[in-house]
Amino acid sequence: MFTRFHGSMLVIAGLLFAAPAWACGGFFCNLQSPVNQAAERVLYVQDGPQITVHIQISYQGPSQNFSWVLPVQSVPTLKTGSDSIFTVLDAATRPTFNLNYANNDPNCHFPYCAYAMDGGVANDKTQTTSPGGGVTVLASENVGPYDTKVIQGDSGADLQKWLSDNGYDQPPATAGLLDAYAKQGFVFLALRLQKDKSDGDLVPIVLQLQEASPCLPIRLTQLAANPDMPVIIWTMGPARAVPKNWLHVVLNLKTIDWLTAGGNYLTVAAKAIDQASGHAFTTELAQKAADLKLQFALTGWNAAALTAIAAPGAYLNALLQAIGNGQSKTLQPIIQKYIPKPMAFAATTDQAFYSCLQQDCCYTGACGTQYACASDCAAIKQAVAAQPFDPAAMTQAIGDGVVQPLADVQVAYAKTAYLTRLMTLVSPDEMNKDPIFAWNNDLPTVSAQHTATATPICAAGTTDAVRAQIALADGTSVEVPLPAPTSPNDCYGPYGFSTTNDGKGPIVAEGGQPAEKIEVLDESGPPIEIDQTFADQVDAELNNAKVGQPSLPADFVAALPPVTWNPDQPTVTLPDVNASTTTGGCTAGRGAASGLLGLVLAGLVLSWRRRRVR
Numbered sequence: 001m002f003t004r005f006h007g008s009m010l011v012i013a014g015l016l017f018a019a020p021a022w023a024c025g026g027f028f029c030n031l032q033s034p035v036n037q038a039a040e041r042v043l044y045v046q047d048g049p050q051i052t053v054h055i056q057i058s059y060q061g062p063s064q065n066f067s068w069v070l071p072v073q074s075v076p077t078l079k080t081g082s083d084s085i086f087t088v089l090d091a092a093t094r095p096t097f098n099l100n101y102a103n104n105d106p107n108c109h110f111p112y113c114a115y116a117m118d119g120g121v122a123n124d125k126t127q128t129t130s131p132g133g134g135v136t137v138l139a140s141e142n143v144g145p146y147d148t149k150v151i152q153g154d155s156g157a158d159l160q161k162w163l164s165d166n167g168y169d170q171p172p173a174t175a176g177l178l179d180a181y182a183k184q185g186f187v188f189l190a191l192r193l194q195k196d197k198s199d200g201d202l203v204p205i206v207l208q209l210q211e212a213s214p215c216l217p218i219r220l221t222q223l224a225a226n227p228d229m230p231v232i233i234w235t236m237g238p239a240r241a242v243p244k245n246w247l248h249v250v251l252n253l254k255t256i257d258w259l260t261a262g263g264n265y266l267t268v269a270a271k272a273i274d275q276a277s278g279h280a281f282t283t284e285l286a287q288k289a290a291d292l293k294l295q296f297a298l299t300g301w302n303a304a305a306l307t308a309i310a311a312p313g314a315y316l317n318a319l320l321q322a323i324g325n326g327q328s329k330t331l332q333p334i335i336q337k338y339i340p341k342p343m344a345f346a347a348t349t350d351q352a353f354y355s356c357l358q359q360d361c362c363y364t365g366a367c368g369t370q371y372a373c374a375s376d377c378a379a380i381k382q383a384v385a386a387q388p389f390d391p392a393a394m395t396q397a398i399g400d401g402v403v404q405p406l407a408d409v410q411v412a413y414a415k416t417a418y419l420t421r422l423m424t425l426v427s428p429d430e431m432n433k434d435p436i437f438a439w440n441n442d443l444p445t446v447s448a449q450h451t452a453t454a455t456p457i458c459a460a461g462t463t464d465a466v467r468a469q470i471a472l473a474d475g476t477s478v479e480v481p482l483p484a485p486t487s488p489n490d491c492y493g494p495y496g497f498s499t500t501n502d503g504k505g506p507i508v509a510e511g512g513q514p515a516e517k518i519e520v521l522d523e524s525g526p527p528i529e530i531d532q533t534f535a536d537q538v539d540a541e542l543n544n545a546k547v548g549q550p551s552l553p554a555d556f557v558a559a560l561p562p563v564t565w566n567p568d569q570p571t572v573t574l575p576d577v578n579a580s581t582t583t584g585g586c587t588a589g590r591g592a593a594s595g596l597l598g599l600v601l602a603g604l605v606l607s608w609r610r611r612r613v614r
Contacts, residue, residue: 027316027331028350039230040221041086044214044437045412046237051211052412054081056204066193066202067168069178071186071217072150072209078189080144081204082405084328088296089234093285093421093448097262099470100453108458110465110482135162138187144401145201145333147194152187155179159188168192177220201333203401213547214241215436222431228270233281233422236412239439240286241420242521245545246435247280247535249273249518252567254478254511258452258470266503270425272515275532277539278430280518285421285448292419297410298324301403306395312339312384313357315391320358323402330402338394342383345376356380421448438523438547478511512568522551531563 043054059066103109134154141148149166153159156179163170168190178188191205214235235241242248249272257264273280300322309315316335323331332350341353356377413419422437452472456465457479471477507514518535519527520542530538538552538560545551 027320027335028354039232041090041232041234042216043085043089043234043409044236044241045409045416046211046213046235046439047412047415049210049212051209051214053207053209053214054085054204054409055207056083056086057202059202064193065169067163067170068189068191069163069168069170069174069220070189070191070207071178071181071220072189072207073186074209075139075150075187076189077208078141078143078148079206079208080146080401080405081206082328082330082402083204084330084402084406085204085296085409087328088294089421090232092292092294093234093419095262095265095284096449097256097258097265098449098451099258099261100451102453102455105456107463108456108465109463110454110456110468134158142194143205144203145193145197146191146205149190150187151190153178153182156182163190166190171223173223174220177223180219181217203330204405206405213237213244213436213438215434217434218426218431219434222428225426225428225431227427228266228425229427230266231424231426233437235420235422235437236289236416236418237420237439238417239441240283240418240443240445241422241437242440242443242523243281243422244436244438244522244547244551245433245542246424247276247518247530247539247542248521248527249276249280249282250516251282252512252514252516253450253452253472253474254470254476254568255508255514256450256511257505257508258454259468259480259482260505262450263503264505264507266425267505267507268514269423271507272513273425275513275515275535276518277535278426279433279435279539279542281422281424281435283420283446284423285419286443286446287419288445289413289416289419291445294413294419295410296406296413298322298403298406300324301399303395303399303403307392309391310389312389313359313381315339315389315394316354316358319398323398328402331398334394334397334401338390338397339384340387342387344383345380348376348380353380357384433543436545436547440521440523440525442524442526443521478508480508480510509570512566512570516567520551523548528552528557528560529563531561532565534560 040058041056045052045054057068101110135158136152137149138152139148139150151159151162153162156175156177159178159182160170160172160175163174181188189207193201214233216231216233218231233241249269251268251272255264255268256262269282272282302322306315306318306322309318316339335354336350339354339357341348341350345353357380359377418439424435450473452470454468454470457467457469458465465482467479467481469477469479513532515532517527517529518532519529520538521527541552541556
């Protein structure tokens with residue numbers, strides 16, 4: 001429902017990366033996923049020499065085909081996490097673009113449609129040798145739904161054969177990439193689902209490693225990456241996190257479509273990263289943890305009270321109240337295990353079945369249609385009452401799988417000095433250099449909330465605006481046309497909160513180039529700004545960057561030409577160039593004694609062409 005508002009100024013706020021939300025009061029309602037569904041999300045928690053890495057796993061396909069391979073420097077300690085951690089992080093750190101509409105002049109104002117707003121928006125660490133030609137199994141255990149192995153091999157071909165022979169589905173192209181890591185002394189964590197598990201059981205995996213700073217070996221990821229795949233990295237560490245061997249871009253906010261609350265954000269970011277040779281991150285948030293209060297732990301959790309509830313329906317109602325921001329898909333397989341659906345109701349949807357158990361009446365309309373209770377609700381309740389129910393075991397499972405991971409992160413966050421959110425969009429041909437990260441105490445904070453003000457511009461003799469001047473918080477501005485309403489009664493159209501917010505709208509050409517600045521960020525000091533035309537040369541020089549040393553040699557920096565390109569000018573088209581194949585992984589930036597984490601998938605064919613701004 002859309003409502004018309006009047007006033008001198010109104011704020012229309014866009015939440016570009018909307019947090020997951022539940023559409024009704026149950027555990028099996030439709031989960032509204034974030035816009036960037038294909039994004040890879042990783043949280044690094046640095047605690048002195050130890051790093052804990054949370055990886056959110058997403059997968060679509062047959063459960064028996066699911067397998068992951070992650071290169072690591074040493075045998076990690078493993079446990080499962082909670083996707084609610086990423087829900088909390090995303091809600092607090094996602095970029096927002098808030099537009100104030102100034103409308104003080106009665107002789108020139110925005111059409112009323114500018115004011116329309118949407119009202120709803122068993123751990124065996126013994127080293128054993130396994131058949132497979134030079135492959136050793138260093139560790140084997142079941143972790144949550146996963147069957148995990150840590151293996152080491154002499155060559156990529158040996159590793160590829162072992163993985164295929166042991167049910168870890170990998171494409172043939174994996175062998176060459178595995179070989180590069182194997183020759184650097186890596187071991188490999190292989191994950192697959194246990195035989196009685198499905199893709200609905202997928203939960204984040206958590207690794208603990210001895211590591212001084214984060215790194216993401218991304219070269220193997222090219223086997224399953226889509227073009228412009230978003231990669232979002234959060235760090236909890238001693239200072240603001242910076243990319244060490246990748247460039248950094250500051251986005252030109254004048255190219256953002258403020259009228260759709262940032263509905264083209266991903267387009268702007270992708271093109272800006274292209275201007276930085278395709279190897280760049282943008283900082284979406286960097287804040288002192290003390291100034292950004294985040295609540296991960298469940299304050300309403302009372303295990304003893306839940307254990308005492310013997311009726312499944314009453315248990316679910318109490319759980320819904322207790323779980324708070326811990327509600328997520330992680331809960332669904334636990335509920336299905338301890339309150340299973342009888343075969344007689346196999347055709348009943350999970351939402352209808354479990355919503356029925358939570359209600360005091362059947363589906364007669366008295367409960368409200370939002371619960372979608374099944375028409376045979378009484379029979380459902382009777383069948384469930386006849387089943388055994390163990391509230392103590394269910395409470396323990398939820399405590400271990402949902403509550404404790406959140407509590408652990410809350411403790412870690414209380415010790416954290418700085419929270420950083422970095423994002424890149426990367427295609428398979430650009431996944432030829434592992435990004436490593438470091439800490440910088442000298443850089444300013446970065447807010448995820450952006451604000452601008454729109455002032456109407458009218459044609460002669462008219463009072464309805466046809467253009468708008470968008471004034472940004474930094475004092476700059478851009479003049480943009482107002483799209484015409486699609487019909488005379490279109491009272492929300494392009495001006496209000498009607499955008500799909502998929503982030504892929506066209507760039508605002510009037511704003512100039514998508515990158516305001518291309519920079520090198522190091523472990524101390526201010527950014528080193530570079531000219532766009534020299535991004536490839538700087539990117540190549542950064543291949544040699546090492547943590548604890550200047551990323552660029554002093555003589556190289558001294559020889560850099562002054563920045564002459566103007567981000568306010570239209571974007572130039574650059575020719576395609578062959579992307580250089582880099583062989584240095586995370587160890588190249590750390591020395592042989594360091595640890596690392598890689599996120600590896602399986603699926604696509606190699607490509608070695610670098611994208612360019614079009």
